[in-house]
Amino acid sequence: MKRRLPLLVDVFSFIAFFVYTVVFAVVILYLIRRAGFPFTVESVFGSADPVRALLLREPVFDGLFPAISGTFLLVVISVGIAVPVGIGTGVWLSEYAKGALYHVMTLFLDILAGLPSIVIGLFGFSFILLCHRLFPGKGPGFSIIVSGASLSVLVLPYLARSTEAALQSLDNSVKTAALSLGASRMENIRYVLLPKASPSILSGILLSIARCAEDTAVIMLTGAVASAGVPSGVFQRFEALPFYIFYTSSQYTCPSELDRAFDASVILIFLSTVLFGVSLVLNKTVSDPATEGK
Amino acid sequence: MQRLTDIICRFIIFSGALISGTVICLIFLVLVVSAFPFFLDNGLEVFFQPWDPVSGKYGIFPMLAGTLFISVPALLLALPFSLGFAVFACETGPTVLKKPSMAVIRVASAIPTVVYAFVGVFLLIPHIRSIAHSGSGYSVVAACLVLAVLISPTMIFFFHDSIQAVDGSIKAGADALGATRSEKILFLVLPAAGRGIFAGIFLGLGRAVGDTMISLMLAGNNVSVPGGVWDGARTLTAHIALVMAADYESPEFRSIFACGLALYLFTGMLSVLARVIHGRK
Numbered sequence: 001m002k003r004r005l006p007l008l009v010d011v012f013s014f015i016a017f018f019v020y021t022v023v024f025a026v027v028i029l030y031l032i033r034r035a036g037f038p039f040t041v042e043s044v045f046g047s048a049d050p051v052r053a054l055l056l057r058e059p060v061f062d063g064l065f066p067a068i069s070g071t072f073l074l075v076v077i078s079v080g081i082a083v084p085v086g087i088g089t090g091v092w093l094s095e096y097a098k099g100a101l102y103h104v105m106t107l108f109l110d111i112l113a114g115l116p117s118i119v120i121g122l123f124g125f126s127f128i129l130l131c132h133r134l135f136p137g138k139g140p141g142f143s144i145i146v147s148g149a150s151l152s153v154l155v156l157p158y159l160a161r162s163t164e165a166a167l168q169s170l171d172n173s174v175k176t177a178a179l180s181l182g183a184s185r186m187e188n189i190r191y192v193l194l195p196k197a198s199p200s201i202l203s204g205i206l207l208s209i210a211r212c213a214e215d216t217a218v219i220m221l222t223g224a225v226a227s228a229g230v231p232s233g234v235f236q237r238f239e240a241l242p243f244y245i246f247y248t249s250s251q252y253t254c255p256s257e258l259d260r261a262f263d264a265s266v267i268l269i270f271l272s273t274v275l276f277g278v279s280l281v282l283n284k285t286v287s288d289p290a291t292e293g294k
Numbered sequence: 295m296q297r298l299t300d301i302i303c304r305f306i307i308f309s310g311a312l313i314s315g316t317v318i319c320l321i322f323l324v325l326v327v328s329a330f331p332f333f334l335d336n337g338l339e340v341f342f343q344p345w346d347p348v349s350g351k352y353g354i355f356p357m358l359a360g361t362l363f364i365s366v367p368a369l370l371l372a373l374p375f376s377l378g379f380a381v382f383a384c385e386t387g388p389t390v391l392k393k394p395s396m397a398v399i400r401v402a403s404a405i406p407t408v409v410y411a412f413v414g415v416f417l418l419i420p421h422i423r424s425i426a427h428s429g430s431g432y433s434v435v436a437a438c439l440v441l442a443v444l445i446s447p448t449m450i451f452f453f454h455d456s457i458q459a460v461d462g463s464i465k466a467g468a469d470a471l472g473a474t475r476s477e478k479i480l481f482l483v484l485p486a487a488g489r490g491i492f493a494g495i496f497l498g499l500g501r502a503v504g505d506t507m508i509s510l511m512l513a514g515n516n517v518s519v520p521g522g523v524w525d526g527a528r529t530l531t532a533h534i535a536l537v538m539a540a541d542y543e544s545p546e547f548r549s550i551f552a553c554g555l556a557l558y559l560f561t562g563m564l565s566v567l568a569r570v571i572h573g574r575k
Contacts, residue, residue, distance in 0.1 A: 009476035013386045016378025017395055023443055024402045027413050034416075088310020096307065105311065107569065108318040114497070114565035115321070115558065116504025118531045122554045123321045126328050129542065153317055160314060186300050189307075214406030217506040220535060242408045249415050249511060265409045272404040280400065 031269065035262040043263040044068065059229055062256075064264055069230045070144065070238040071213055077148030077234065078212045082155045083205060089156070090163025090201075095189060106161075113157035121221035124150030128222070142223035145234040150218050155208035162204030166197035166283075203283035210272040210279075216242040226251070241268050325558055329551035336545065340552060345517045352545045354552055359519045360527035363434055364509055365502035368441035373495065376446045377484075380453035385479055396454065403447035411511040414440040419512065426524045432514035435523040440508050449498040456490025457483060493572040500564040504557065506531040530557050 045053045046063030053060050060066055089105075097105060124146050131139025140146050174196055178188045194201070216224075224243040231238045241264045248261035333340070336352055343353020383395045414436060423431030460483050468478040484491065506529075514526020515536060528536070530553040537550045 007476060009381060009479045010386045012374075013378040013382035016375040017382040017387065017391070019375055020379055020402070020446065021395075021398055024398060024405075026417075027405065027410070027443075028401075030413060030417055031409070084306055085310045085313050088307045089314045091307050092311035097311070105315060107566070108315060110565045110569050111562045112314075112318050112321075114500045114504075114561045114568075116506065116531055116561060118504070118506040118534050119325070119554050119557050119561075120321070122534055122550065123324055126324045126551075130324070153321075156314055156317070184300075186303055190299075190303060210404065214408070216406075216408045217531070217535065242406060245408050245412050246507060246511065249412050261412065265406075265412055268406050268409060269404065272406060273401055276400060276404040 028269070031262060031265050035259070035266040043260050056230060064241070064244070064260055064267070066228065066230050067239040067241045067244045067264065068267070070224075070228070070240045071242075073231050073234075074144055074148055074151065074219070074238065074240055075209050075212045077145060078151035078155065079205065079209055080152075081149055082152035082159055082208060085152070086156050086159025086204075086208075087163050087201065089160035091167065091189060091194070093160065093164040094167035095185070095193075109157040109160055112153070113161070116217070117154055117215050118217040118221065120150055120154050121218040123153070124218065124222040140235060142237055143235045144223060144231055144238040147219045147222040147224065147238070148234075150222050151212045151215060154215060154218060155211050158211070159204055159208055162207075163197070163201050166200030166204070167193055169200070170196055200283040203279035206275045206279040206282070210275040214242055214268060214272055216246050219243055220246065322558060325551055325555045329548070329555045332545060332548035332552050335548075340549070341556070344519075347546060352549045354530070354533070354549055354556070356517050356519050357528055357530045357533045357553055358556065360434075360509075360513070361503055361529040361531070363520050363527055364437045364441060364513060364529060365499060365505075367434075368438045368445065368502050369495070369499050371438065372442040372446045372449060372498065375442075376449040376494075376498075377453055377491070379446075379450050380457055381479055381484075383450075383454055384457040385483065386475065399447045399450050402443075403451070407444060407505060408507045408511075410440055410444050411507045414508065414512050422524075429524060430514065430526075432512060432526055433524050434513060434520050434527050437509050437513035437527075438523075440512055441502050441505060444505060444508060445498045445501045448501055449494045452494030452497060453487070453491055456487040456494065459490065460486045489571050493568040496564045496568040496571070500561045500568075503564075504531065504561055506535055510535050530554075 041050055042063065044050075044060075044064050046060050046065075048058045048060045048063065048065075052058040053063075053065055089109075093102065093105060128140065128142060128146055132141075170193060174192065175188075178192045179185070183191070219240055220243055223237050224240050225237045226239070226244070226247045228237045228239050245261050245264050245268070248257055248264075252258045252261070332352075336343075340353045340355075341358065342355050343351050345351065345353055345356050379395070379399070383392050383399075387395060418436055418439065419431040421431075422433060422436050423429070426433070464482050464486055465478060468482050473482070509527075509529040510532040513529065513532065515528045515532055516526035517528050517533075520527040533553050534550045537547055
C-alpha cells in the first residue's frame with residue numbers, strides 16, 4: 001500500500017503550488033489590466049485641478065481623492081489610538097504580567113484577534129446607539145472618529161502581541177545589562193528594551209496600518225458612506241477606498257465609476273504590499289498578521 | 295522631571311493593559327445586553343427557527359446554515375491545497391522556488407478581502423451564471439471558491455511554520471531507514487506537525503466564518519436555508535451588514551445582535567481551541 005504512492009506527495013504539492021500561483025497571478029493581472037495601469041491623474045482628481053484639489057480649494061466629485069483622504073485620516077486616527085494602548089499592553093505582557101493575569105490577558109487578546117471584524121463594527125454601532133439613548137443629541141454619531149476607534153480595537157491584539165514578541169525575542173544579556181548597572185525597571189524599558197525592539201514594533205505598526213486601510217466591515221457599520229467629500233472634521237461621515245470598492249461593485253451607474261473602483265483596488269493592493277514589504281524587511285520573523293506572535 | 299516621565303510611562307503601560315482588558319469584556323457585555331430584548335421576545339429557539347417576518351418569526355437558523363454551508367466547504371477545499379503548498383515550500387519544492395513561493399503567499403495575504411470579493415463579482419460570477427444556466431450566479435459555490443482563496447494564505451503560513459519546526463532528527467531518521475519522500479512526509483513530518491496544523495485549521499475556519507465582504511457580495515443574501523450549491527444564501531456576518539436600514543426597535547433590527555453573539559461565541563471557541571491545541575505557554 002505504502003509502496004504505491006512514492007510520488008503522491010511530490011505531485012500533489014506541485015499541483016497545489018501551481019494552482020495558487022495561477023490563481024493569485026490571475027487576480028492581480030486582471031485588476032491591473034482593468035485598471036489600465038499606469039492609471040491617470042483623472043481617476044484620483046476627476047475633472048478638478050490636482051493642485052487646487054490637494055489644497056482643498058476645489059471639491060472633487062468624480063475622482064478617488066475624497067476616498068483616499070478619508071482612508072488616510074481613518075488610518076491616522078485608528079493607529080493614533082491603537083499604538084499607545086497596544087504597545088503599553090505589549091510591554092505590560094512582557095515585563096509586568098505574571099501568572100494567572102498573564103494567561104487571562106493573552107486569552108482575551110487571542111479571542112479579540114479571532115473576532116470577525118463585523119462584530120467589532122457592531123460594537124461601534126451599538127456604542128453610537130447607546131450614546132444616543134443616554135445623551136440624546138450629544139453623543140458622537142456615525143463618524144470617522146467612531147470608525148477609527150473601532151478599527152483601533154481591531155488591530156489592538158496584533159500590536160500588543162507583536163510588541164510582546166519583539167521584547168521577548170531580545171537577547172537575555174541585553175535585557176539584564178542595564179538592570180545590573182543599577183537602572184530601574186522603567187529606565188531599562190525606556191532606554192534599552194524599547195529602542196532595541198523598535199524595528200520589530202514598527203513592523204507591527206505597519207501591518208496594523210495595512211489592516212486599518214483595507215477593512216470594510218467595521219467602517220460600513222460605523223460611518224462610511226458613498227459620497228461625503230473630503231472629511232471636514234472628525235465627527236463627520238466619510239468616504240474610504242474599501243467602502244468605495246464595495247459600494248461601486250453593486251451600485252455603479254456608469255463605466256467610468258466602475259473603472260475607478262478597479263483603480264481603487266490597485267491602489268489598496270499597492271499600499272498594503274508596500275507596507276507588508278517594508279514590515280518584512282524590518283522584521284525578518286514576521287509572517288502574517290493573522291499568525292503574528294502565535 | 296525624571297520622576298514625572300517615569301510616572302507617565304508607567305501610566306501608559308498599565309492603562310494600556312487595563313483598556314485592552316476592559317474593551318474585550320465590554321464588547322461581550324454590549325452584545326449580550328443588546329441581544330437580550332430580542333431573546334426575551336422571541337426565546338432562545340430563534341437559533342432553530344426560520345426567518346419569516348410575516349408570521350412573526352425572526353429565527354436566525356437560515357443564517358447559521360448559510361454560514362456553515364459556505365465556510366465548511368471552503369475550508370475543506372482550501373485545506374489539502376494549503377497543506378500541499380506548505381509541503382512544497384518546506385520539503386518537496388526545488389530550492390530555487392522555496393523562498394519565492396512564500397513570497398507569492400505574502401503578496402496574496404496583502405490583497406484586501408474586499409478586492410477578492412470585487413474580483414469575484416466581475417471575474418467569477420459571469421462564469422458561474424453560464425455554468426448554472428439559471429439564476430444570477432450569486433451563489434454558495436461562488437462565495438465558497440473565493441473564500442477558499444482568501445483563507446489559504448493564513449493557513450499556509452501556519453502550516454509552513456509548523457512543518458519548519460519539526461525536529462530535523464525525525465527527517466534524518468526516516469531517510470536513514472530508506473523511506474521515500476512521500477512516506478517521510480505523510481507518516482512522520484505531518485503527524486509531528488499535527489498540533490500546529492490543527493491550530494491552523496481552527497484559525498482558517500474562524501476567518502471563513504467571520505468573513506463579511508465575500509459572502510455579502512457573492513452569496514446572494516437569500517434568507518432561506520440553501521437547497522444546493524447554486525442557490526443563494528445569507529451568512530450571519532452578511533445579515534448584520536444588511537439589516538442596518540431597519541427601525542432600531544424592530545425585531546428585524548434586533549436579530550443582528552443575536553447573530554453577533556453567535557459569531558462571538560463561535561469564533562471565541564475556535565480561538566480557545568487553537569490555543570489549547572497549540573500548547574501556548
